[in-house]
Amino acid sequence: MKVSKLTIKELKEKIEKKDQVSEELIVKLEADSRTGVHKIAQKLRRKEERKKEAKQKFKEMSQYEKKLHQQNYRLIAGIDEAGRGPLAGPVVAAAVILPTDKFILGLDDSKKLNEKKREELFDIIYNQAIDIGVGVVDNQRIDEINILNATYEAMKKAIKDLETNPDYLLIDAEELSDVNIPQQGITRGDSKSISIAAASIIAKVTRDRKLVEYDKEYPHYNFASNKGYGTAEHITALREQGPSPIHRHSFKVVKKST
Template identity: 60%
Template sequence: MARELKGERLEKELARLEAMKAYEKGYEDYTLICGIDEAGRGPLAGPVTAGAVILPKDCQILYLNDSKKLSEKRREELFLEIKEKAVSWCVGTASPARIDEINILQATYEAMREAIWGLSAVPEILLNDAVQIPKVEIPQVSIIKGDAKSVSIAAASILAKVTRDHMMAEYDEIYPGYGFAKHKGYGTAAHIQALKELGPCPIHRRSFIKNFVAEEAE
């Protein structure tokens, strides 16, 4: 991907990435700095996923940014590059049933803990996107809008987002008619219409769809 940028454009991108390394540079005494972020807290269907990634200190991945600011094609490319260059990475998930059982926030924390505990290397510090994860003894730093400010959190956001998108594409084949591959379970008009016509399927979050299909969700 580096070949796409030259001259001034390349210098500008490198400067942007250097600015995004400010938080990592603030913890230079640590070797294993882990970024944490989630994807899928808001949808009506599907799991919530959480990415955990430890990047090498000298790692350079062009275009790394908040996953929401990237095209699908760019995310897919970065997904592969992050996994290739990372010291360690893992994605945790919490199912729709688990979300209904313990609520979305607690399910998100579970997915984050699963991602952390699935790493092959134990992080020395966690850089989290705007949360403090309970039941984790590793020091944590909560950064508001961290996925746009930290390279580690940005990488984690991409791992979580792309992994979840792939899962929703698979669910689209198992439960056709809802359009999961297109809207990824979010509450679009087309999704809500399909939900009303077809009723909920096994991956719908019952606690999220009560306003649309109250009698079926009970």
């Protein structure tokens, strides 16, 4: 690309069409005398640095999977849940088996990502994963067996929902009884393992979408915004309206003021 022969607008248009920008091109842009071209170069440089950081983070978060691959485990399912803390809605767990030959840049604990990034990664994970299983346990079951046991039940459902039998499980902060698959619980695993991070994103987005749908049925509580969590607005609505059919009665705050 002959940088000096192109206008700033033309440069932007050509660069936008490129999937990758070479170091050589960035250097050429940096050497141009125009301020506008320098700004393009700076933006590209920052973008490349972020991509490099993301690749390094992905590498660091692949260490558990890498060690297991060296032990001849091939189908490693990461497992995580979303929805332990909310006052309403289900707890949702996901099990994700990722391929060994793909980079999914940006994978991280779903709580560290904004909604737009989670949605973007959700689609990428579904397109690239070997298999994905989802388990959902509703609020009535949560009230029956408590949230911890409901979380375990959702995780086991997610494993059963897989079409591919995993040969190892990496689980965020938990270990599952009555599951005859080798496993390891990892504290804060959603920020340490790519498989668990992927599961955290699938679980979070799946649950959030359910709460957006519930918002249409029960508009008083603003579930589309709070996703069932105990925001001040949500608690005020509870005191005024009482609980909806999807509220967890075992969570003591869920009651109507008299």
